[in-house]
Amino acid sequence: MIARALRRPGMKFNAVFGIIVTGALIVLAVIGPWIAPYDPLKLDLPARLSGPSAMHLLGADEFGRDVLSRLASGARTSAWIAFATVIFALAVGTVFGVLAGFLRGWVDRIIMMVNDAFLAFPGLLLALGLMAVIGASREGIIVALGLAYMPIVVRVVRAAVMSIREREYVEASRVMGNSEIITMARHVLPNCVAPIIVLATTMFGWIILSESALSFLGLGVPPPAPSWGNMLSTARPYISQAPHLIILPGLCISITLLGINMLGDAVRDWLDPKM
Amino acid sequence: MLSVRSLSISAGPAGKRIVDELSFDLAPGDMLALVGESGSGKTMAARSILGLLPAPLVTTPDSEIRFDGYDLTRLEPKTLRAIRGAQVGMVFQEPMVSLNPAITIGEQMAEGLRLHRRMPRAEIRDRSLAMLERIQIKDPGKCLVAYPHEFSGGMRQRIMLASVMLLKPRLLIADEPTTALDTLVQRDVLDLMTELTRENRTAVLLISHDLGMVSHYVDNVVVMREGKAVEQGNSAEVLHSPRHEYTRRLVDALPKRSAGGSRAASSGDPLIEISNVVIDYPGRRRLFTRTEPKRAVDGVGLTIRRGETLALVGASGSGKTTLGRAIVGLVKPSSGTITFLGKTIANGRSVDARAQRRDMQIVFQDPYSSLDPRQRIADIVAEPLKLDAGMDGRKRTIRVDEIFDEVGLTRELLQRFPHELSGGQRQRVAIARAIARRPAFVVADEPVSALDMTVQKQILLLIRSLQERYGFACLFVSHDLGAVEQVADRVAVMQDGRIVEIGDRDDVFDNPQHPYTRSLLDAAMLIDRRFADGAGAKRAAVQ
Amino acid sequence: MVRFILTRLASAVPTLILVSVAVFVMMRFIPGDPAALMLGDLAKPGQVEAMRRQMGLDQPLVMQYLIWIGNVLTGDFGQSIANGQKVLPLILDRFAVSSVIVLLAVLVASVIAVPAGMLAAWKQDSLSDISVVATSTILLSIPSFWLGLMLMMIFGLYLGWLPIVGYVPFSRDFGHAALYVILPVVTLVLVESGPIARMARASTIEVSRLEYITHARAKGLSEGAVIWRHAFKNAFAPTLTLIGFVLGSLLSGIAVIETVFTIPGLGRLLVDAIYARDYPIVQGTMLFVAFIYVVVNLIVDLVYPLLDPRVTA
Amino acid sequence: QEQPKTGGTLKVRINADIRATDGINRDANTDTVLHQIFETLVAYRADLTTGPALAESWKISDDGKTYTFTLRDGAVFHNGDAVTSADVKWNWTRRLDPANQWLCIPLFNGSQGLKIEAIDTPDTRTVAFKLNAPNALFLAQLANVQCDSWVASPKNAGADGKWIADSAIGSGPFKLKEWVKGQYIDLQRFDAYKPLKEASSALAGSRQAYVDDVRFMVIPDTAAAETALFAGEIDVLPGLESARVEEAKSRGMTVLSTPGLSWTAILLQTKDPLLSNARIREALAHAVDINQIAAARTNGVATGDPSAVAQASSFFDNDFLKWPEYDPAKAKALLDEAGYKGEPIKIQTNTRYQGMYENAVLMQAMLTAAGFNAQLEVLDWAAQLDNYLAGKFQVQSFGYSARLDPSLMYGVILGDKATDPTAQWDNKEAFELYMKSMGTTDPEQRKTLFKQLHALMIKDVPILGLYYEPSIDAVSPKVKGYTVWPAENTRTWGVWKSE
Ligand SMILES: Nc1ncnc2c1ncn2[C@@H]1O[C@H](COP(=O)(O)OP(=O)(O)OP(=O)(O)O)[C@@H](O)[C@H]1O
């Protein structure tokens, strides 16, 4: 199946590029702190706002901190937040989605009502609220973004479950005498995996984007820990003085997202039986 | 008029040949059929005539399709478009997806006339109305402004045909125009088609895998196999005395009445008793209202005896599936009782209900969708056994192997996934799963209608032989009278949720009492009776 | 029709109530207090309490909620704590600003991206398809605020062609107003074109595989007529849903773009009000945004049957 | 220098919309804008003494308890009415009514010593204030920018005595033309304005206006505001970040700066188990190089100032710079002595105010270098303020808004922590010295008192003063006659635009 998907010319490029970029992100997230030339928090006031040089390969920020080291460490932050958020949103969303889709009736109606309320609720306020309650932290962002993306998961999973529960193999399982729980666990859930994987890849990209947008509004990863979004945001006043502080994190975000989107396309096509 | 010479179609310039050196001729007013099993290249051959092959497929350079002296494979796109629709009309396989859902019927009918005949609006409208009247659509005026989804499959297929025939094309290509329809409707559509084409002396290229239909309507036939024409000639001759081994196999595969008449007609104690069962589907819930509930089964009483096969026949939508599902407990009757060995069948999700259900199994219509695509075959077949506390893993394996032999599957398939099997193999797996725990009763809901004819035959034989071995009773739901005739002991005929006739197979088939049964049988075009049985007497009469 | 609209709106009531309760509770649990913010380091003990009393914040939470929601039901969204402006007119004012930008952006994006996506689908795997897919994937990957900053840097700062900050209402001076919205609109158009083009392409490919397209060709229709008459409506229906979704989420999520270009829109109002703990504005805005979300969905549902008659409104 | 000329529009950035026009619902932006429209009796000069504004002169009775003001000759409201002593009295009656929740009531009702007992209006141009006791700060409080105790026309109030929303009939050099909420406030020169003879200095003296119109543009985002200045979309950007001075200059902007009055400080919770130990606080003081922070933060414009007396103040001399010297080794030694075992110290800060954030970052780096286990806790400003008001913090990076007299600054930080959690310095002796400084009118005597206060502070280290935020404004090169003064409020009179 993979081979078949890879045979299309666009596909192959997508997959290769996506895997390389995403792989690079993961590698950077894991070993970033070791390969970074400096501690991302180390101040070097004389080098403030300096452009690329031998000392600071990609320049230094408004405290003279090394931009390369901060980008590397930001990769870890971004990747970790996106990863944890996806897991969180998927875990919670799948449970509710499966319950709603499989049990239907009033359970479904209540879940969907709450879900709609969540969807209509701008993630921004949710983020601020949770950040304030939990304390400005990565965990706060993970929970906030997780809750913001959860309703989408609920919808996708519910739709998948609802189409799967009408399939004859689910009925076959019932006729066999399997209990509802076993039917759900053995036949419904595994078959939701494909749409969930596709959603997860796409969501990973969205979340990197949302995290950077939140950080940009000052609601994201609390400084001084670097994330690409808050690097961009704190660099804004220096847009004309030190444009590299704006351009570099933005490029990192864009390239990463491009890689993830392409990987997502590849995964989608790979799982799509019509290809 | 149409002359096809050494037509070859390949996937890409150097790709596999889908159609290989096909040649045939068609004169005005004639009807030619392309027959052959699924995937033999019938559709592609037909599409190539109008230059409508899907993306990677191309006709090879030495192919020739002459229509009225033009070589259609070498025409300018513009000239070809002038021929499409105007000279050569085409009706497609699936009525449900062949009409644009977003455009009114009137628009779609007018489109061709406007394009090729440049008629004034009023005249287009008049002609469309007249045509709709011809095809017996009630209230044609309203039909013009309606959308396709407001019509049933049969009506849509008739509308399709009407919109194509409206331009009086000289050649009509009909690609399995009736496969998705039930027998009664099927006949309507075909009759209409012959009638319309005869009027204009339109030549027809009919594509089908239904030999019964072909023998009934068509003059000449081309039998295709893997892209090649293996035999062609007068349809009566080809079908009655097939020369090629493949044609013979096709003809052989037609269902025939099993020898020895119905078994167990008298013997056997009642296994399942159904009395006065009514099943309503609740209407769809809106915020404050509900749509009307739909009555699918309306006061059915029935007894199924130990070891017998009761066939349930009837037109599409008559409630057959619903009744079958009610018996195994997938649908809850609104009223009435169903008893199994004297005990009322418990409904719902209780443990009791589950225990009871293990003695009843169901084989579904579509072998693909009834198998979990993420499970391996071995697990699928072993799954019902897991519920048996007395079975450990080893015993299960032994039993699975045993069943595999019984249903005629090789063991190397055990570790595969459903999509790695052929349709026939999948249905065997579904059957294996159903009989794994030796149930006393199996519902087979159209177990063969999704399958190829040759495979159909094997599966029907398998069901029959397994039943003989294990002695389970079977409710065989089908609208295919041929299949029913082959496997049933008794037959029940359903119409609009009611049983209108029930009796021994031979009685019902040879001496139908109810007018509905009679019309069903008439429509079924039981070709098998005419030549598969060798009942040559009737043969001449029909032609 | 009217009945359908009313029932749909009625069915959104529980959602809106849930949103209102959630916002209310959340705002009260967030540390920070509007009275304190107003006084800042000038506050002395007792003064904050007096201020709270004056704002009615000393009452029990449930009472506060009931008073607020009661007023909302009579159309009174209250007054801003910070500057005493009436909340509803303020929201409508700001909404007018945001909606001009968002509607314009979504409209332009759709007009560009839908045909591009359909064309790409029709010529699948051709050079134009590949370039449309590549462009839209790249656009999909660029954060809007970064793109905004870059455009601002190039066109505002270095080239000096366009104004960078502020906003002039269209009602006041059309030409001037247009200058101010160009950059934000272009940013949003670019960012939103990506998903719309991809969606249009995907659904057109889906449609073009269907039999009725071949049937239309078999009738002798030209390719143009096949695309326009038979493919467009059917392929556009799912895209419309996406456009509706983009519209709904943009109206609440435009805060970032409004921050970049300092546009006094609804998103900015919300963010500022959150920071200022201006409860009436936050609550009112959130309720409004949720309502808009419901209305946009309703409009999509009303338009959908026009494109796909199988779906009844 | 070139001659002033009239005409043109001056566009000034404010970072948030003003709150109201009644002087009661206020914030810094509101103060700035309203002081263009309204006038107080007396006002601050650039040297922080008080000078004439609406009152052209005043006399203090010998017992120091009666102040008699003479209103400016020819002062009229924007609606043409002459400004009378009755109008002055009307304004003060309104403000002192507790129902109106005026911020500055405590300054005048005796709760902090000073009490206005009566206001007499012997004739239309004379108004006399009778106080309970002599007070060094009475004139300063009248001029207090944040109090907005200007004189407005009684016609701003409706029949019910309530202020008419958005009404702003004042006597200042500009009148309100249009207020588009959330976007801008347009002022128009008031041509009937008769300026004082005394030369203009800060808010006092002549308020001769030259530009036809002033537009205060609401631009919340600092980066956007700078971009707008560089692109010529605004003329005046008050409160330029000092880090941005070079950039602004390099783009041809005129940058004006002067030492300021907003005290940037690190708050230490002396009730915290760890920080209640005076040795640890002393170690902290030794660990932080306030001069380096000041230099880094203000680009060398300001130097460190650990005391509550600003360099801009007339009371300042070098004695106020005494402080435990920067000596990380000594800090380490003190820590060891105090038995510090790496307990975490959390520094609360926020990103709303760039300065507070950057100070916290620098602090953390220095504390870490000196052996502290210092951590940053970045909060939302509202949340941090909540903590400030409740005293819930270990260390907080904070900034006090401008206080124009050292007594006022001491007044903010001194107090009883049990009753007032915002008090940073809980010391009876210091509090008495502060009370004394309020009641004394002789400057020399007051200076001595302040020196004693600072000496006590060095001993206690209750707070870590860093520096005074310099007042820096950037203006477009077209703007002439523009000046800055220690309190940051922008003034638009005396300014003209050249071509
Ligand atoms: N787009 C395509 N690309 C490549 N191969 C194709 C394509 N479409 C069909 N084929 C192959 O062409 C062969 C002939 O298909 P065709 O549809 O003509 O069969 P058919 O005889 O009409 O079958 P059926 O009875 O199932 O309709 C099949 O093997 C099929 O897999």
Ligand SMILES: Nc1ncnc2c1ncn2[C@@H]1O[C@H](COP(=O)(O)OP(=O)(O)OP(=O)(O)O)[C@@H](O)[C@H]1O
């Ligand atoms: N889930 C459902 N909800 C509502 N109505 C249904 C449902 N399933 C079936 N029906 C309706 O009940 C009637 C009987 O359906 P059923 O599936 O039993 O017919 P059938 O005889 O099996 O037809 P076919 O030959 O097409 O399979 C039909 O009119 C159908 O439209």
Ligand SMILES: [Mg+2]
């Ligand atoms: Mg076919």
Ligand SMILES: [Mg+2]
């Ligand atoms: Mg059925």
